Amino acid sequence: MLDVSNLSVRYGRHLALENAALNVAKGEIVVVLGSNGAGKSTLIKAMAGLVRTEPGAQILLEGQALHKLPAHRIVDAGLALVPEGRHLFSTLTVQENLMLGAFLPRTRAHAQDSMERVFAVFPKLEQRLSQIAGTMSGGEQQMVAIGRAMMTCPRLLLLDEPSLGLSPLLTSELFKALPSIAATGTSVLLVEQNSHQSLAIADRGYLIEKGLITGEGTAKELLESAEVQKAYL
Numbered sequence: 001m002l003d004v005s006n007l008s009v010r011y012g013r014h015l016a017l018e019n020a021a022l023n024v025a026k027g028e029i030v031v032v033l034g035s036n037g038a039g040k041s042t043l044i045k046a047m048a049g050l051v052r053t054e055p056g057a058q059i060l061l062e063g064q065a066l067h068k069l070p071a072h073r074i075v076d077a078g079l080a081l082v083p084e085g086r087h088l089f090s091t092l093t094v095q096e097n098l099m100l101g102a103f104l105p106r107t108r109a110h111a112q113d114s115m116e117r118v119f120a121v122f123p124k125l126e127q128r129l130s131q132i133a134g135t136m137s138g139g140e141q142q143m144v145a146i147g148r149a150m151m152t153c154p155r156l157l158l159l160d161e162p163s164l165g166l167s168p169l170l171t172s173e174l175f176k177a178l179p180s181i182a183a184t185g186t187s188v189l190l191v192e193q194n195s196h197q198s199l200a201i202a203d204r205g206y207l208i209e210k211g212l213i214t215g216e217g218t219a220k221e222l223l224e225s226a227e228v229q230k231a232y233l
């Protein structure tokens with residue numbers, strides 16, 4: 001359902017991403033593993049239309065050419081981004097933050113159903129609807145950020161380092177929610193440094209190093225690979 005090829009991004013003279021290619025099937029969870037500065041956020045931002053890609057890049061979501069669309073149309077086409085650092089409206093309540101995700105005309109009418117889907121994945125949020133988002137713990141805020149993205153009824157959810165700043169226990173709780181999102185048919189692509197916990201819930205993965213995709217495999221293959229063990233585990 002997602003097919004990316006020939007994706008390059010330059011910041012001035014620095015080539016941060018070089019001819020990246022990857023794909024994600026419907027309902028699949030795919031992780032891109034890389035260390036600091038490898039190009040993970042750049043990859044995610046390029047797909048979401050937030051940085052300019054070099055000519056020749058192709059990003060197809062169920063056949064729609066995202067690389068030809070501005071960022072707001074990309075959301076409408078079914079791609080939702082949960083940025084690194086979450087970017088919640090910290091003085092607004094959980095409910096207000098979630099509802100901001102339902103801003104598109106095509107999603108506003110289904111906001112109540114979407115909210116129910118968010119509660120099915122994150123039951124805690126239903127009890128915290130009136131809590132000010134900024135007063136929640138890091139893990140809870142990440143749930144709100146993912147919930148807000150789910151409110152756009154995405155075909156593909158992009159997560160930029162969701163485990164950042166979370167304890168292994170909170171990360172595990174958060175990651176356990178991803179298979180239930182994928183089971184509803186929404187594909188999940190996450191970029192992570194936390195290989196152990198992300199590979200535990202992913203179907204497949206890619207390795208990215210200095211802007212280049214250097215490996216790929218099933219989650220099991222990557223967990224057992226000597227290269228991954230050495231670099232990340």
Ligand code: ATP
Pocket residue numbers: 011014016034035036037038039040041042043193
């Ligand atoms: P981290 O895990 O630290 O977030 P990352 O894998 O997400 O790292 P990117 O943020 O994609 O890495 O950065 C890839 C490279 O591009 C790095 O060398 C970074 O310094 C550089 N870079 C990122 N954004 C910009 C920018 N706006 N201008 C110039 N260089 C940038």
